[in-house]
Amino acid sequence: MQQDPRPSPASASARATSRVLVLLAHPDLRHSRVNRRLLSACESARAPLLERGVTLDLRDLYTLYPDYAIDVATEQAAAGRADWIVWMHPIQWYAMPALMKLWLDEVLTVGWAYGRRGGEGRALEGKDLWLVASTGASEASYHPGGYNRHFFDAFLPPYEQTAALCGMRFLPPLVLHGARAATAAELDDHVRVFADRLLTHPHWPELADLATCDACDVPDTDRPAPRQEVDRAS
Numbered sequence: 319m320q321q322d323p324r325p326s327p328a329s330a331s332a333r334a335t336s337r338v339l340v341l342l343a344h345p346d347l348r349h350s351r352v353n354r355r356l357l358s359a360c361e362s363a364r365a366p367l368l369e370r371g372v373t374l375d376l377r378d379l380y381t382l383y384p385d386y387a388i389d390v391a392t393e394q395a396a397a398g399r400a401d402w403i404v405w406m407h408p409i410q411w412y413a414m415p416a417l418m419k420l421w422l423d424e425v426l427t428v429g430w431a432y433g434r435r436g437g438e439g440r441a442l443e444g445k446d447l448w449l450v451a452s453t454g455a456s457e458a459s460y461h462p463g464g465y466n467r468h469f470f471d472a473f474l475p476p477y478e479q480t481a482a483l484c485g486m487r488f489l490p491p492l493v494l495h496g497a498r499a500a501t502a503a504e505l506d507d508h509v510r511v512f513a514d515r516l517l518t519h520p521h522w523p524e525l526a527d528l529a530t531c532d533a534c535d536v537p538d539t540d541r542p543a544p545r546q547e548v549d550r551a552s
């Protein structure tokens with residue numbers, strides 16, 4: 319009998335050398351047009367990624383934590399073992415949905431995600447962070463002359479600086495504007511670009527000159543106080 323030349327998922331998984339973590343945060347996925355398609359693109363990319371030696375971890379935050387009770391240890395373990403991380407969500411009120419923000423608040427702790435240079439807090443250093451977002455508003459509206467009054471990039475510094483604080487390289491985001499008005503062909507194109515990026519990272523032409531980011535040095539005076547200190551002081 320002829321052998322199937324393709325690697326079996328089990329043998330490919332044993333050879334996997336890198337890992338991508340996709341964190342999806344959509345509060346109402348059943349009614350999603352864009353992010354639901356991106357989610358299935360992730361599922362479809364799983365096997366081809368594995369053949370390239372990449373394991374995909376997909377964490378759908380609103381399904382995992384409908385009560386917002388994030389399991390911090392599990393999330394830190396997932397983020398810590400990933401080589402690169404994708405944040406995938408619709409833009410809500412010019413920012414990330416609430417549970418994605420809570421993920422940052424609770425998972426990116428001092429001494430784990432950030433801290434003193436050369437000290438502890440290096441868990442994410444050297445990883446890439448890729449934002450994949452969608453907006454309801456058109457690209458034209460994100461303009462000084464449009465009703466959103468700013469270019470879309472003006473809403474990105476909190477993401478970029480969060481990455482920098484943790485020593486992560488912030489990759490050029492992939493954004494689909496005008497999610498509801500986008501044609502089926504535009505949506506297909508977006509999903510195709512997303513899947514292609516997922517499969518080809520880090521060999522994207524625009525990353526050739528993108529420098530890595532050194533983690534920022536956060537002095538002790540600027541860190542959150544340990545809980546007991548706050549309790550004693552009050």
Ligand SMILES: Cc1cc2nc3c(=O)[nH]c(=O)nc-3n(C[C@H](O)[C@H](O)[C@H](O)COP(=O)(O)O)c2cc1C
Binds near residue numbers: 354407497
């Ligand atoms: C509570 C809420 C706030 C939103 N805020 C914005 C916003 O600030 N800017 C914008 O362009 N779209 C906004 N939208 C539209 C969503 O970004 C858009 O519906 C979504 O990206 C479409 O993706 P989906 O098809 O996966 O749901 C908002 C939607 C909701 C429900």
